[in-house]
Amino acid sequence: MQAQLFTQVWNCEGRLLRLERESHYKLKDMCLSFALFKLLQAHEKTWNLILHGLLSDRDGYKRAFRIVEVELTFLYDFFYTKYSIIFHPGYWTTKLMELMGIAIGIGAMTSLLKYHQRGNSSNCPLTTMPNGLSVDIFVTSVMITSFIVMELIQYFFMSFSEWAKVIWICQYVRKESWQKSAQIESMIKWICGVWLLKPWERKLHQYSFLDSYFYKPSRLLNNRIMAAFIDQTRDGQRQSPPIQLSEEVKQAVFHALRLNNSFYLENGCGSLRLNNHFDMLSWACHLETETQVIMVWHIATSFCEHRLPIRLDLPKMKDFRVATTLSKYLAYFVAFAPQLLPDRPLFAEHEFNQAIIQARVFFGRCKTMVDRIKKMEEVPGGHSAHEGTIIELGSRLGYSLVNDIGDEDNIWKILADFWVELVLYVAPSDNAKAHVEHLARGGEFVTHLWALLSHAGIERKKPPTEPHNALERSNSF
Template sequence: MSNHKVNDYCKLFKTENHLGNATVTSLLHYARYLSKSSRGTVTRIEVFVLLTAALFLFLATFGAYRRQHKNLFILKVVFGMCTLSSSLITYIFGSMQSSAVKSSMYSIWAISLFLLYGSTDAMAASSLDDTRQSILIYTYHTSLWYVYVVLLLLSVTSSDGAFHVSMSIDDSHLKGLLTCPVIFLHFIAVLKSLQRVAVCVMASNSWKLNKMVADYMYDEHTRGEFVPATMEGCHYLVDWPLSKSKLGTSSFATVLTAEDDEVIDIEKIWQCNDSSIGLELKYACLSFSLFHLLRRRYFGLACCESKERAHDFVFKGLLSENATDCNRIFRVIEIELAFMYDCFFTKYAVIYYASTAATFWSLASVICISLTAYTVATRLLIIRCDQDEPLLVNTKTEVVITLSLLACAALLELLQLLHYWTAIWARVSYVCQFIRQQSVLDRRGCHCLMRLKELLTKIGVYCASDKHYWQHKLGQYSLLESVSCNSNPSKKEHRVINKFGEFIYSAVRWFTLFDRAHMHRTSYDASVICMKPGKPIELPTEVKEAIVHSLEHTDGKLTNGNSSLVSNGAEHLLWACGQDIYPNISRFLGKENQTHLIMTWHIATCYCEMTTMKNLRSDDEEKLRPHLDVATKLSKYCAYLVVSARKLLPGHRYDTLSVLDAVAVEATKFLKNSRDRYEVMRNLAESEETIFEGGTKLGKQLEEIEDVTHRWKVLADFWAEMLLYLAPSDNVKEHIEELGNGGEFITHLWALLTHAGILERQEDHQVGSV
């Protein structure tokens, strides 16, 4: 290349570099100007207003998906935005109030954000701790924002001070056009924000409501004969006047004083043969009634109903020959838990108990928003400053921002209202109102509003016919599959990352003076074994059928697998169900903890899966596949619960973690450098000193069952019975918290067993003969 060309390139580079530096300098000067000028203050507020509005729309859209997904991004981002929203609003209101020049749109922006905050019904709370702690917090925020908005309303309509309002039309006329709907919107925004307080009160302090249900169920069995197949005599409460109850002077129990026509129970709903009340609506009301019963446990109230009736309700009612569809049974429980989620984490329960008023205020707010938007679009306010600042005009940008905020608020109000009247809460409301009117009116006497409710309810039932209210998946974890081959070159990078992580952890622990004794983590090689669960699978119908079959087979007398082994002629395997199978481990665990048994049978199931896959013939696969799928999926699900949801299992979660770490060390020891896990385990000497060795021994004994189909039936029945045995517990809070994170299948079994009167494991049935 010639020197002339080099010089030309150098000159061009210097020119571009100079232009680039000039552009950066100009941007910095402009940013500095915006940070100090009043125009810059307004611009910054505009940006934060739009950001906060987008945040509320995100919460309204994705907040409801918390109970249908376990996606970490959705859970964490939704939680973070829910926490951030109130702080952003406070910052924006404070910036508006403290700015030297106030845009005439400030008050409308503030009220729009206030409305958006109150209208986001799908995300009233993010955890149960929020429901307890946020009563005062929400009240404080609402009061503070109320004062801010009042001050903004006064300041932007004032003609005194550093600025005045200059208009091309009559001042009083325009102020009247804006002030009336804005003040009314402010009042509605306060009411909607206070609904969040009502959510927290209902979720944490509704003692009278739940005590009345508990006391009512105490003598429910005395109100006539119960026929489970037809629900005749089933007086489980669905709806009743909340104000009509009193404390009995002699029994100190809460007594319902309403007339019979005002109280709606399951019997009345099942006896209604009108075509408007279909089976879907009846089962929704049944779920709502069961939700009332389940909610008592969170408040620590006793389940005092007759154990015999509770047993018959499930085993002769839900599980009767006329209701053998297991999907229908679990659908009832699923909708019940959806009611539970809404009660603790959304505003729908509060709206249900005041549906008429809530509907009126939502429609009124939409009308006022529309009037405000029309006024803003046709009457532009101009703000002049006296001295230093240039003329500040309501630009098209500010008007567009204002109209966008008002449109978002109105749209969100309408969508939330439409969503409520097509959701499960509206189904119960419609059925109860229909039955009450039917008792005093002819069907022809129903007014147009009932026709509209019926239409919206049918639309909701149709749209939700194939919809699940939780993730409908089973988490999966395989201990043997998580043990990687140490000699695999592709794992070197992974080991480097783990070593770097351990270094960072050690450095943080040293600098914070946090002693290692306060942390529990066994020193197994993290590069060899992974504790991260695998990809969850869709919950198969075969698994539901296996669970229902096992529950019917045991008739509610749950064991940790003993019954299934005896019925399948596998008594020689009962040693692996004994609580003292590993004396050195079991003596440190409580009687409730089943982790060592879960991991023993999980290892044995994985061993059998490997040997079956090696020798599986195509002609045997069809009859073998159902049992194999049920056994392996339930085995990996129980292992997943040990790894990722141990708070839902019996026993202390720290003990569960200790056993899990011990098994991880054993698996690392035996399989660390193996290329064929099956061969290593097959050649392992039979022993019961460790959980891994015990599981391998059990796997070999299962392998000796020549009929492969029967072998997998033994395992499938065992795991179905084991999962049922794990379900009963008193950890109500943990189950409800899990509903906000996608839910777990074991929670559905926990609720089903609660309604069958099975609240705890029976010690007489938990240890098998050896």
């Protein structure tokens, strides 16, 4: 039934839904988002729609991202609002009767209050306001007014929700008389053009390990007593300011997704092969866990960021921004959202805590970034007491990138392609509950990729190595 209705929407020849202008295309895409929300599971035909439909054009990533964004709006509303109830038969009739009942009740209550005021002969100053109005009447009036305002606000948001917009478009498709009415078309277009505030701010969280490993949270808020009331901040957990999700990042990610020729993703090895540096750098992709891979490459990327002079006219400035942005974004997951990573959360937290301890010992009294970079440059020169640690591996990888490859443009292309592939590798997840919970806290870019890859049926090439003592996590809603 839903598939038939979607086909009717897509084939509708009404002026409002013709494919002649981009604004009309967005209305059909809203229905497509709703259909994908209903089909949030792997399906070969859905992947063909995404690959050969949404991503076939040069700027197809913009449309694909917009559709997934609206799709996740439906998912958010399904779990955290009651907007989906408007699809129940007779809802609008019931809502109208409810509003009429409220209006009648207000009228009856007003009459009773007036009668009560006339019949109350008490002039007690404790129950009478300066203007002569009774206190109990004032309190009752405020409560009634608050109730009315809340009902009207709820009705407003529900009327302009994506769910209501889909209903309007479906009604437009079903009724030919609406397709011949310019007034109705203008009204529907206006309603669909209203974009209510959503939790997704189109921003990427950021975390820099070399800038934050020495951070110690305040003991006033982080102690055993306060642990019962608020989440505790661990050593090294100092988040950098979030940044706006750029078109460069979206374009790079979707371009890599479009070029993917299989239903399996690699954790960066594929990009190293394409750039002809697999033999030299692949060792940093074959570590015990993906948390270690992220941390080692993040430290190496930070090393390159501070070691290489950056010029504004650098031809590969785009690669530089993509690499550093996604590096700090995935490092944020290690520090603050390990449940979104392929590894099990408790083990990822353990790896992070160990890396913080190792960095403090390794850097010692290095107070500035310049001193830290110099300290990291000393590692590949000989045997190190820190051999095998996250900070030592990251230093060795960063040194190899800067000194063995040499060409600055090529370095940033390697790093950009690696991080794009790795963020796609992280996105597929069987922990749907974690993604839904993050929708309530503002959403994540990786959740959009998770939804897109879920439709495609794309998975990781092989599961990450996990310790035997790691705890199981819940994979259900």
